[in-house]
Amino acid sequence: MALLFDISSYLSDLLFSKAPENPAPPNVHIVPCSTVDLSFGRKERVLTLSLVIDTCLDAPTLEQTLSTLVVHKFPRAGARLVLRNEELEFHIPSTFDADHPPIAFTAHHYRETYASPTRPDIRGALSNSSDSAPSLLGPLPSLEMYSRSPACPVRMHGFLVPNTPLLQVHVSVFDDLTIIGVTSSEIMFDVAGMRTLLDTWTRLLSGTDIEKIQGMDLNMASPFARFKDPAWTQGIRGYDSCEPLMLFMNFEAWLVSLLRDREEEMLIRVPKAYLEDRRLEIMGDLKLQGSSERVETADVLMAWWLKTSYSHRKSDDKTPIWIHLSVDLRPMHIFTVSSSSGSDAPSPLTDPYIHNASSTIPLLPPPLASELQSTSLGALALRIRRAITAYIAHPALIEKELAWLNHNPRRELIRGEEHETQTDWAAARFSELDFSGARALESECKGSGRVLFVLPKTVLEPYMPLWGHGAILMEDENAFWMSQVKGREEWEEIRSGGQGGRVVLN
Template identity: 30%
Template sequence: MDNAYVVPCSSLDLTATPINLTFAFVFDARLDAEKLRRALFQAIETKLPRAGARLVKRSGSYEFHVPRRFDASTPPAGFTHTHHDAPYDRTLPIPIPPHVASEPCVFNRDERKARLFRSPETPGGLSLEDYLKPGRPMLHVHVTTYEDATLLGIEANHTLFDAFGLRDLLLVWTAALRNDTSIPFSPPDIQPFEELKATVAIPTPKKGEHPMRLIYSSETLGFWGTFLVIWGFIWMAIWDPKESTRMVYVPRAWLEEQKEACMDALEERGKEWVSSSDVLQAWLYKTLHAHRKDATPIHINTPINLRRLLPDILPPSLAYINNTTLGCSHTPIPAHKLGSQPILDTALTIRRDLNEWTSPSTRDTLRAEVAWFAQFKGTGKLLFFAPAGGEHLILSNWRSAELNGVDFSGALHEGKEVREVREVKPVYVSSYVQEGSRMPKRGTGTVCSETEDGLWLTVTRSERDWEGIRQSGAVRFV
C-alpha cells in the first residue's frame, strides 16, 4: 500500500482479537481537552505512529495499516469531548464504607459507567466489525470534563495494545504535554518477533507435546481434545450462562500484613520468598474457590511482560505499543485444595513457577516458545489454558505497568481559580469491554488500580459462582 506501512499483526496481538476495551481513568482535576488532543496527535505523528494504525483483514490475515501521513482526513486517532458544568459526583472509584475499609470486600459493578468514558455516538463501545471499517483509527479517546474532575476513556481493540503498550502510549503522550522531545522515535513498521525468529531454531512439537509450557494448542490436544475443550465452553454457556464482573477492593495495609505473615513463615527456609502480588493472587484464588468441594484441576495462568525478558528485541528505550504479554502457566491445583490450603502454599507455587519461567537458565526455552508462536503472524494461533475437564484462571496484573503513576499535569485546565503546580495522576484506573460481547470472560480478572490506600481488582465469574462465594463467607460483599 503506497499510502501506508503494512505490518502483519503478531501472534501476541491476535490472542484476544474479539475483545474491545475501554480503559477508564479518573483524575481529581479538570484537564484541558484541547491540550490533550493536540499532544496526543503530536505524540502519534512524531514519536509513535503505530498508535495511529488502522486494522485491516485481507485473505483471512489481520494487518496494521499505518498511514504514512496524518492529516484532517486521516487523523492519528478519534477524539471526542463532553463537558458538564457541574462537580463530579465521585462515584468512581466506588466509595469505601468506613466499617469495611480495613479488609477486602466485593462490590457490584455498574457497567453503565463505561458510557462516561466513550463517545456519545458509540455509548456501547465499538465492535471488531467497527474497527475493520476502512479508514477508522484503532485508537479513540473520549474526555468527559467536570468543574473539578476529568474522566479519560481510551478505546481500542485488544489487537492494538496490552497494558504495557498502553503505558508506552501514555508516556509518549504526557511527554508531548511537557514539550519533552527526548523519547526516541518508534518505527511504524517494526516487527521485533520477526527478528527473534531469524535467530532461533523453531521447535516442531509432536502430537501430545507442549509447544509452550503448560499452554495447550491443537497440536497438544489433538482433534478430539480440542473439540472437547470448545464443547466445554458451549456447555457452560448453556448450563450456567449468566456471568458478571465485580470489583474487589484490597486495602494496602491488609495486604502488607498478609505478606509479612508469609515471609515470617518462610524465614526458616532461607532463600525462598514471595511478593505482595503472589500473596494477592493466592488470597484471591483461595477466596474464589472457598465454596468448592470438587477436584476439578484449576489451571492458573499469570501474564508476563516479555519486554524485560527479551531486551535484545524489545529494548527499554523503545516505545512499542503492541502486545508483548505471554502467559506463565502454573502446575494445576484441585479446586477444593485451592480453596482450603494456606495462602502461603499457593503463593509459593506461583513464585516458584514464575522464578523458573523467568530464570536466565530457561531463557533459551522462552525464546524458542516465542519464536514458535510468532510463526502464526496475521492469523494467530488458538491456544487453551486448560484441557477438557479443567478450568482456567487468569489474572492480569497491571501493577508493574504503573498506570496510576502517569502524570497529566501538563494538561491542567487554566480556569478562573489559581492552581498551584502539582502532579495530576489517575486516582482510579479500570477497563470495560464492549456491551453485548458474547466472548466468555469468566475465570479472568485484572489488578487494575493501585493507590496509597489500596488496590482495585475486576473479577468475572458466573452468577452461580458468585453466590457460592458469598455463602462461603470467605469475603465480605458490600
Template identity: 40%
Template sequence: MLQQIWSLFSQENAPTDMHAIPCTALDVWPRDLFVTNGIIVDHRLDAVKLEESISTLIKTKFQRAGARFAVRNGTYEFLIPRTFSEEVKPLVFTTDNYAETYATPIGGRPAIPVRPSRVSVASVQPCPALEVYFRSKTCPVNLKSCLAGRLPILHVHVTTFDDITFIGITVSHGLFDTLGTAAFLSAWTRLINGEDINDIPGMPLDCAPFEAFADKPSATPPRGWSQLGLLQGMYFGARMLWKMWHEPEEKMMLICVPKAFVEDQKASIMAELQAQKSAEWVGSSDVLLAWFCKTMHHHRDTADQTPIIIHTAVDLRPLHIWKDGKPLSHPYIHNAMSTITPPPIPASTLANSSVADLALQIRRAIKVYTADLEAIRADISFRCANPIKVLIPCTPDGEAVIHSNWRTAKFGQLDFTGAAVAMDAGAKATVRCMLAYFPSSIPLRGSSVVLSEDDETLWMFYVASSQEWERIKQSGAVQFI
C-alpha cells in the same frame, strides 16, 4: 472471517498511501478483545489540549498507534498512514462537556468507587456503570467495526466536568497490551506537561522484534496452554456451552484489598520461611494472587477435583530473549506478554490450601519460567508459527484463572496537570481512579486484573457468572458492600 477467506484467493497490493506492517501472532489472537481503559482525573482538563497533544504524539513518536486493521492476502496487517491529515486522522477523539460538577444532579449519576471506611477488610462491590463517560457511541466493539472503512483502531473519549475529567482509551488488544498502553500514556502526559517531544522516547515505525522467532517454529504449545484434538475439542466445547447456557450472565466486580492486609500476610509467610532457614521468598503480588485465588474458590466442594490452572501475565520486554540477548531498548506498544502457570491445582485443594503454600507455588513457577530463556523463546516461536491456531488455557476438563497485574503500569501516577483548566499554583491533576470495561462479547469469566493502587489500597476486578458470585458471597470468605 469471509474477508480473510476471500483474501486467500485474490492477491491484493498494499495501499500506496499506507505503510503495511504484518501483525505478529501475539497481536492476532487477541484482536477481537476490545478494552476501554477508564481514567478519572480529579480536575477539569482542556479537551482541546488533550486532543492536540495526543495527535502530535502519534504523528511524531508513535505512528503505529495510528494504525488501521486490514486483512490482505490472508494476513492480518497494521496499515499506518504515510501522512496524517484532517481526512486521515491519527485516532478518533471525541468529547462531551458538562458545565457542572459530577455530583449535579445529586443522585443522578453512578458513584465513583471509593475506599470503604473499614480498610482492614477486603471487600467486593459492583463495578459502576460509567461506560457512557468513557466511550462514545462510535467506539468500536469488535474487529469488524474497525475493518469497516479502515477506521483508526485507537479511540479516545473525554468527558469533562467542573471537578473531574473522564478519559476513556478504547483499543483492540491486538494493537495495545497493558504495558504498551502505559508506555503510550506516560509519553502523552510528558508531552502535556511541557517536555520537549525530542526527549520523549518513541516506537520506531519499522521495529519488528518478533521476526527473530518466526523462522524457528516449535512443535510444542506454550506452557500452560492446550492444543485439543477433535474429541477433546468437542468435550471442552460442550462443557463451555453448558456453562454459558446454565449461567449465562457475567458480572465484573471490584475488589478492594488493603495493602496492610497483603503486607501482613507476606510478613507472616517470610517469618515462617526464615524460621525454617529457607532461602525462598515471596513478593506482595504473589501473596495477593494466592489470597485472591483461594478466596474466589473458597466455596468449592471438598470433592471437586476440577483442575484449576492459574495464568499470571508476564512482560516479555525486559527479558534477555531479544536480538543480541538484550531486553527491548525502545517502547513497544503492541502485545509482548506471555503467561506463567504453576502446575494445575484441584479446585478443592485450591480452596483449602494456605496462602503461604499457594504464594510459594506461584513464586517457584515464576523463577522456573524466567530462568529458562530457551523455553520462553520456544513458547514465542510456537505462537509466531501458528498465529490463528486455537489454544485453550487449561486442560479439557479444567478451568483457568487468567490474572494480570497492572501495578507496574503505574496508571495511578499519571500526571495531567499540564492540561488542567484554572488550576491553583502548586496543585496537580492526579488520577483518582482507574477502571476497565470490555465491550466485546467474548466470555471473560475467570479473568482478573489488579487495576491500580494508592498509598493504602489495591483495586482489582474479577469476572464470574452471577450465580458464581452468589456462591462466593454465601461462602463468607470476603465482605460484600
C-alpha cells in the same frame, strides 16, 4: 435474534470468508501484525481503558498533544487495521491530515459536577473502605457511556472499516473531574504498550520538549521475527492448541455457557497493611523452616484471591483450575533488536514498543479446586513465586515457545475448561500518570490532575463469558484494587464462604 445473527455471521466468516488477493495500497506504510499480536485471544477482544482524573481538563489540549505525539513520535499508534490477502496488517498513513487523522478523538463537556444518583459513585467507593480487611464493594462501576463515543467500535470488525483509526479517545469533562477513555483492539496494544504511549503523552502535557521524547521508530523490526526454531513442538505452556475448525467441537459447550449463571464483575479492595501482615507471617514461617525463599506482596494478593474465590467449593472437588498470570516479556533477555544497544547478545527490549509483547505464566500442574481451598495462604503464595521465578529463569524456553507461535500462526490457544486469567494493570502504574498539564485554565475546578481510578473494560467477539478473568486494577497509598468476574450465584456462595466458612469480605 441479534445474538443468533452474530453467531451465524461469525461462523460464516470463520468457515467461508477469504480476503481477495490485493496489492499493497499506495500512501501507507504496512506493518504485519506479529503472531504475538494475534495470539492469546487478542483478535476477539476490544479494550477500553477509563482513567478518572481528579480535576477538569481542557479537551482541545488533550487532543492536540496526543495527535502531535502520534504524528511525530508514535506513528504506529495512528495505524488502521486491515485484512489483506487473509492476513491482518497495520496500515499507517504516509501523511496524517484531516482525511486521515492520527486518532479518533471526541469529547463532551457536561458543565455540571459528576455526582448524581444516576452515575456510579466513584469517590464514595474510594473513600468508604476499611483498612482492616479486604472489601467486596459491589459491581464494578460502568463508565462506558463516558469513555466511548457512540461511533467507537466495540468489536474487532468495527476497526476493519476503512480508515478507522485504531486509537480511539473519548473525554467526558465535568466541573470536578474528567474521564478519559482510550479504546483499541487488543491486537494493537498490551498493558505495557499502552502505558508507554500514555506516559509520554503526560510528559508532553507537562512541557517536555517533544524532541527529547523517545518514540517508537516507524520502521522498527518486529522483535519476535528472530524466533524461528521449528524443532519445538510442545506449544505454549498451560495451553492446548488446535486448528480453527476444531473450535466447533466446543460449540455445544459454548452454547451451554450462555445459559449458565449470569456473570457479574465485582470491585474488590485489599488493604496493603492486611497483605503486609500476612506476607511477614509467611516470611517468618519460611525462616523457621530454614528457607531463604521469599514471597512478594503481589504473590500474597493473588494467593488470597484464589483461596477466597474457591473457598465455597466442595472439599473433594477434583476439577483442575488452569491459572495464568500475565507477564511482560520486554524485560526478558531474549531480544536482539534493540537499536540503542548495538549488541547481538540476548537483551531486554529497551526501546519503546507499543504493540503486544506479553504472555502468561501458568501454574503447572494445575491445582485442583479442593487444593486451592485446603492449601495454606503461605504455601500458595510460595507456589506462585516459584512459578514466576522458574519462568524468568529459562529464557531459552520462552524463545522456543515464541518460535512455535511463529511457525503455527493459525493455531488457536485453548485454556483449560475452568481457568483463572489474571492481568496486572497495577504493574503499569497508570495511577501515577499526571495530567496536570491539561488543566482547564479558566475553570475554578480543584484537583491536582492525578488519576483517581483506573478501570479497563474488555468486550469479546463473539460474546463469550468472562468467568475467571480478573485484574489488579491499580494501587493507591493504602490498598490494591481488583476486578473479578464470577456468576451471580457464585458470588453469593463466596460471600457466605460455602464449604470453607465465612470469608473476610464486607
